[in-house]
Amino acid sequence: xxxxxxxxxxxxxxxxxxxxxxxxxxxxxxxxxxxxxxxxxxxxxxxxxxxxxxxxxxxxxxxxxxxxxxxxxxxxxxxxxxxxxxxxxxxxxxxxxxxxxxxxxxxxxxxxxxxxxxxxxxxxxxxxxxxxxxxxxxxxxxxxxxxxxxxxxxx
Amino acid sequence: xxxxxxxxxxxxxxxxxxxxxxxxxxxxxxxxxxxxxxxxxxxxxxxxxxxxxxxxxxxxxxxxxxxxxxxxxxxxxxxxxxxxxxxxxxxxxxxxxxxxxxxxxxxxxxxxxxxxxxxxxxxxxxxxxxxxxxxxxxxxxxxxxxxxxxxxxxxxxxxxxxxxxxxxxxxxxxxxxxxxxxxxxxxxxxxxxxxxxxxxxxxxxx
Numbered sequence: 001x002x003x004x005x006x007x008x009x010x011x012x013x014x015x016x017x018x019x020x021x022x023x024x025x026x027x028x029x030x031x032x033x034x035x036x037x038x039x040x041x042x043x044x045x046x047x048x049x050x051x052x053x054x055x056x057x058x059x060x061x062x063x064x065x066x067x068x069x070x071x072x073x074x075x076x077x078x079x080x081x082x083x084x085x086x087x088x089x090x091x092x093x094x095x096x097x098x099x100x101x102x103x104x105x106x107x108x109x110x111x112x113x114x115x116x117x118x119x120x121x122x123x124x125x126x127x128x129x130x131x132x133x134x135x136x137x138x139x140x141x142x143x144x145x146x147x148x149x150x151x152x153x154x155x
Numbered sequence: 156x157x158x159x160x161x162x163x164x165x166x167x168x169x170x171x172x173x174x175x176x177x178x179x180x181x182x183x184x185x186x187x188x189x190x191x192x193x194x195x196x197x198x199x200x201x202x203x204x205x206x207x208x209x210x211x212x213x214x215x216x217x218x219x220x221x222x223x224x225x226x227x228x229x230x231x232x233x234x235x236x237x238x239x240x241x242x243x244x245x246x247x248x249x250x251x252x253x254x255x256x257x258x259x260x261x262x263x264x265x266x267x268x269x270x271x272x273x274x275x276x277x278x279x280x281x282x283x284x285x286x287x288x289x290x291x292x293x294x295x296x297x298x299x300x301x302x303x304x305x306x307x308x309x310x311x312x313x314x315x316x317x318x319x320x321x322x323x324x325x326x327x328x329x330x331x332x333x334x335x336x337x338x339x340x341x342x343x344x345x346x347x348x349x350x351x352x353x354x355x356x357x358x359x360x361x
Contacts (some may be wrong), residue, residue: 036259055214058212058214058215058216058217059214059215060215060216063285079258079259085215086215086241086285087187087215087219087241087253087254087255088185088215088218088254088255088256088257089184089185089187089255089256089257090185090214090256090257090258091258091259092255093259105286112264151212154209154210154214
């Protein structure tokens with residue numbers, strides 16, 4: 001058991017994934033996180049946005065994703081779309097401000113990608129950032145992991 | 156009148172009979188399934204600031220469980236109440252369907268309570284593809300039940316108000332006195348479907 005955990009930690013740091021034993025949600029090191037459980041991957045002036053593993057796990061099976069139009073404006077902290085699970089519609093809030101340049105059309109046919117691959121194939125929108133300094137308001141992976149642990153233990 | 160999950164209208168209702176009998180269909184902004192609404196239906200909607208219910212994470216399952224505890228108190232000693240997956244049931248028969256909408260700082264949990272129903276109205280509904288497991292293969296009349304057979308209407312309403320009053324302070328308001336202030340840009344919509352939309356869905360049904 002101890003050996004497997006050691007192997008897992010080594011593999012995790014090689015792959016740049018943090019694995020926390022109490023929560024089983026995956027958190028990636030190279031992303032920024034909002035307290036409403038969205039992640040953002042920044043590349044210069046472009047950002048890719050999705051919901052985290054913690055979020056998809058708590059939402060349940062996603063049956064539909066309501067996407068914004070390309071060209072729409074998004075504002076940090078405001079809703080831009082929604083994820084529907086069997087009995088609930090949940091807003092997706094943008095971790096950054098900017099303009100939508102691409103939406104993940106695959107989600108129309110396969111909304112479950114949000115569950116199976118929340119950080120990769122389940123990405124939701126790509127945005128051209130209007131204000132890079134907003135990223136300072138977001139959490140890094142360590143802060144977000146701690147945040148999730150606190151949320152789960154409180155409830 | 157009906158409430159309905161978006162899209163795939165052809166999978167949820169018998170469009171030809173709905174068109175023939177001029178049944179209005181409402182698309183609701185919350186998630187959830189399709190219900191037949193008549194003049195006996197009771198709706199209970201809980202709109203909560205997430206911090207007002209601090210022990211409940213703003214996700215479907217925790218909200219559903221919390222609501223199950225609330226209604227458990229309502230029906231205590233009166234009926235064999237169970238939260239079964241996302242439904243409220245007496246025994247294994249559904250009498251209440253749920254829908255939720257969750258935003259950043261608040262959430263809605265909405266229940267359509269089946270007070271009474273006419274069997275012929277159930278024929279407007281198709282068997283949903285995503286049925287709860289506890290339904291097994293039962294058709295509507297074997298799956299649901301009428302609340303009125305279990306308690307007087309006034310008793311259900313009073314007990315619900317009391318159970319809510321144990322968690323929050325409760326006061327009656329009239330609809331006229333509610334003032335809708337600002338509306339944010341991203342607006343959820345509940346709307347009546349047009350006959351055109353129902354006809355288009357009807358073409359998809361064989």
